[in-house]
Amino acid sequence: MNGALVLQVQNNYSFDIRIVNDMKMKKYLIFLFFLFFCNSTFANTKIINALEEGGKLIFIRHAYAPGGGDPDNFDIKDCSTQRNLDTTGIEQAKRIGQFFRDNKISIDEVLSSEWCRCKDTAKNAFENYKTFNALNSFFSSKFAKNRDKQMKDLKYFVKNRNSKKNIVFITHYVVISEALNTTVISGAIIVADKNFKVIGTVETN
Numbered sequence: 001m002n003g004a005l006v007l008q009v010q011n012n013y014s015f016d017i018r019i020v021n022d023m024k025m026k027k028y029l030i031f032l033f034f035l036f037f038c039n040s041t042f043a044n045t046k047i048i049n050a051l052e053e054g055g056k057l058i059f060i061r062h063a064y065a066p067g068g069g070d071p072d073n074f075d076i077k078d079c080s081t082q083r084n085l086d087t088t089g090i091e092q093a094k095r096i097g098q099f100f101r102d103n104k105i106s107i108d109e110v111l112s113s114e115w116c117r118c119k120d121t122a123k124n125a126f127e128n129y130k131t132f133n134a135l136n137s138f139f140s141s142k143f144a145k146n147r148d149k150q151m152k153d154l155k156y157f158v159k160n161r162n163s164k165k166n167i168v169f170i171t172h173y174v175v176i177s178e179a180l181n182t183t184v185i186s187g188a189i190i191v192a193d194k195n196f197k198v199i200g201t202v203e204t205n
Helices: 002-053 087-102 116-126 144-159 173-180
Strands: 057-061 107-112 166-171 189-192 198-202
Touching: 002 189, 002 198, 057 173, 087 116, 107 116, 116 166, 144 173, 166 173, 173 189
Parallel strands: 057 166, 107 166
Antiparallel strands: 057 189, 189 198
16 A cells, blocks of 8 residues: 555656656747747847948848759750749749838849849849849859859959949859858848948848
8 A cells, every 4th residue: 555655656756747847848948939039030120220221232042943053054045954943932032022122121223143043033022133244153163263253243343332222132152152251041131241241141931
């Protein structure tokens, strides 16, 4: 009888410990959620405030395009030979544009790589855009030789730009990595000052 009583008490104690641990874990997860939410909100507010000031460089990696690199038969004038946005990428591009509209962010102009996935991102996000070959990809070995010249042209363009408004560059991972020394996922918006110093990033998954 006493043995049974002791066993029951031990079982209840273990059960109570599990309840306490579960409650602690839930509180901890709730704390992490609010911490993440507050940090994200603060980061977005900081970015939006910076964009409202104007004069910022807005680098956007093209929206989601399945795969990597481009086919061997790549032709810059033929989208069918390139890696392109799928329906997910098109919807992501539209969300990029919606971010700027929702936050009433003023933009001077939108410049895009000549690659179709970048032009399609620009079209679905902003409608109007111009191409700028300094934003072209140099990921492929046949374009790697263009890297130094493109970076020089991009920095020269920014240095000699007189507008105090924001400008959008829709481009590729390699260009953003080289220009800003940072990594970037598809569809991400990276805001930098005119000295190419990163202010913050907005993801549009």
